[in-house]
Amino acid sequence: MPSAVATAPRVDATQRGLMLGALGVVIFALTFPMTRLAVGPQDAPQLPPAFVTxxxxxxxxxLSLLYLWLTGAPRPQRQHLVALGLSALGTVVGFPLGIALALREVPAMHAAVVTGVLPLATAAIAAAALRQRASAGFWICAVAGCALVLAFAFREGGGRLTTADGWLLMAVLSASGGYVAGAKLATQMPAEQVISWVLCLSLPLTLPAAWFSWPTQPVAASAWWGFGYVTLFSMWLGFFAWYRGLALGGTLRVSQVQLLQPFLALLFAVPVLGETLEPTTVLFALAVLATVVIGKRMPVQAPGHRAAATRSNATTDPTA
Incomplete structure (x- = not known):
């Protein structure tokens, strides 16, 4: 009986982490079609990629500055600055710039499947940086899911990678490093404060860059709608759910939910951009879903995770 009581909070935290991670993935999945709306294709360019980034x-x-002021959030401590900087490099600069440049050249569906390797990259960096250990079965499922999305990308790209694919792979590496740094911080402060401080500390760079890259030509209203979405949801609110989910459920396990992101992006690209969804895409989506479900059941050991999840639960759960 005592052991059952002792493990209950951990199980609850894991499930909540997975649900919050899934919510973040749904928000992020719309990033690709919305970014495509914002930058436009090469034959009908809209907002400059540098400005969107x-x-x-x-x-x-x-918005983060206002949020932190209204909530009276304490300033980050000196030991947090390195992780905040790494998170900013990955999520504020690397990932947005990579996808903005790529989506000038390729459709949102292509970008979605290429970035399907993001969960494996996140899990690999987490294993090294956070000393988390997963079973062989977990890694087999992760590799199988990533192999599926890569096979889909090569199939759609005619068996080759383009310059745009290079930008997308850069975006993947940037985001995975930023996610791990942010997840580590989310065990020490509320997830909402993590992304907000990352964005606030980036303002000396992002504000002047936005000013100097402001579009000089008229753009369609749809481009501004796309820009508004990636600003409010992709760059800010989505991380509220994502970082808290990674902290509660464990970075290795929750990151695998992101295997579904490229296929959700494919589905969203149909109504938003009018792109065509092929039956093959549905088959690949079902196959990837199977790897996520099976991988979620595989054992994952994260040294110190129980204590971290308990601290995060106490500091970030508004019902606690």
């Missing part, structure tokens, strides 16, 4: 971070940074 800097402007979305600057806008979210100003």
């Amino acid at each position: 800097a402007g979305r971070a600057a806008g979210a940074g100003l």
